[in-house]
Amino acid sequence: MTNYKPIPIYDDIYWDLTTEACHSLLIAPSGAGKTVFLSYLAGMILKRGHNLxxxxxxxxxxxxxxxxSGVRTASTPDEIISLLTDLVVSMTDDYATTFASGNGDIDSNFASYHLPANVLIFDEVLSALDSGDKKQKGEMERLLKLLALKGRMAGYIIVLTSQRLMATDLPKAVTEQCQTRYIMGANVSEELFHLATGSYKKNLGTNYKGNVGEGYVVTPKNSLTYFKSPFMDFKVNDFRALIHDLCYRRAT
Ligand SMILES: Nc1ncnc2c1ncn2[C@@H]1O[C@H](COP(=O)(O)OP(=O)(O)OP(=O)(O)O)[C@@H](O)[C@H]1O
Ligand SMILES: [Mg+2]
Structure with missing residues (x-):
């Protein structure tokens, strides 16, 4: 059963897959907790019955x-391109079938059709782009742009992490679509903080609370808000067993 209940992040911050804030970008220096946070989000996607x-x-x-546990995972440039291509093809099919024949209601989306979301959790997007040759990089960027620009209504949702965020690093067409922005870490430059959140770190002064697993989030609804990422230790057996169990329940 698919459950569209927003996913709790921290306090009154939720990740609602059915809103314009669904695509997310998580910026944090090495070791600040990106992958740990992603493992929580990934687990919750399975728990809610969506495709991961x-x-x-x-x-x-x-x-x-x-x-x-059976989740499709990609790491080499060819695997990544193949996964992104399949997602774009499947999204295009969904538009041609379900949404084209829809009731014309502009508010209708994947949830109104009781379809699960297809969530792509993409750790270290810059390492991935840089690991490809020029052609592969261009193809990864093109496919990511399609998902970022067109995915929302059909429930093709992206969550990206990166250590940097410069105009030249990531296509603007992709990052601009990520309307939920997280930044974590103690040592974040003023420039990175501003690029990620649109706010100035210096305004927080000595109140700045960024650390490992801690930082700030901005969404179209919430202005800059402190948050702490839920701690999921994906290295421990309990977490592995939980993921196995969630995947098994989905498959049966
Ligand atoms: N929310 C948290 N609460 C407490 N500790 C955390 C939290 N998140 C991460 N950590 C600690 O920080 C370590 C590094 O986290 P993680 O691997 O997620 O960072 P990263 O940003 O992905 O780093 P890298 O750039 O090396 O991939 C973890 O092994 C864990 O010990
Ligand atoms: Mg990591």
Whole structure:
């Protein structure tokens, strides 16, 4: 059973897959907790009965944990392109069938048709883009743009992480569509903070609370808000068992 209940993040911050804030971008320096946060989001996607896809460009135990439970996971440029292509093809089919024949209600989306979301959790998007040759990089960017621009209504949702965020690093067409922005970490430059959130870190002064697993989130509804990421230790067996159980229940 698919459950569209917004996913709790922290306090009164929720991730609602059915809103314009669905695409998300998580910026944090190395070791600040990106992958740990993603493993929580990924687990919740399964728990809510949606389809989950993972790109783990650095081939860590994060991807391995979900892959061993049957979640489609990509890490090489070819695997990533193949996964993104399949998602775009499937999204295009959904538009041609379900949404084209729809009732013309502009508010209708995947949830109104009781379809699950197809969530792509993409860790280290810059490492992935840089790991490809020029042609592969261009293709990954093109496919990501299509998902970012057209995915929302059909429930093709992207969550990206990156250590940097410069205009030249990531296509603007992709990052602009990510209307939920998270930034975490103690050592975040003023420039990165501003690029990620649109606010100035210096305004927080000594109140700045960024740390490992802690930082700030902005959505179209919430202005800059402190948040702490739920701690999921994907390296421990209990978490693996939980993911196995969630995947098994989906498959039966
Ligand atoms: N919410 C949290 N609460 C407490 N500790 C955390 C939290 N998130 C992460 N950590 C700790 O920080 C470590 C690094 O986290 P994680 O691997 O998610 O960082 P990362 O940003 O993905 O780093 P990398 O750039 O190396 O991939 C974890 O192994 C864990 O010990
Ligand atoms: Mg990581």
């Amino acid at each position: 896809f993972i790109v783990d460009a650095k081939n860590t135990s994060f991807g391995a944990t979900f892959q061993s």
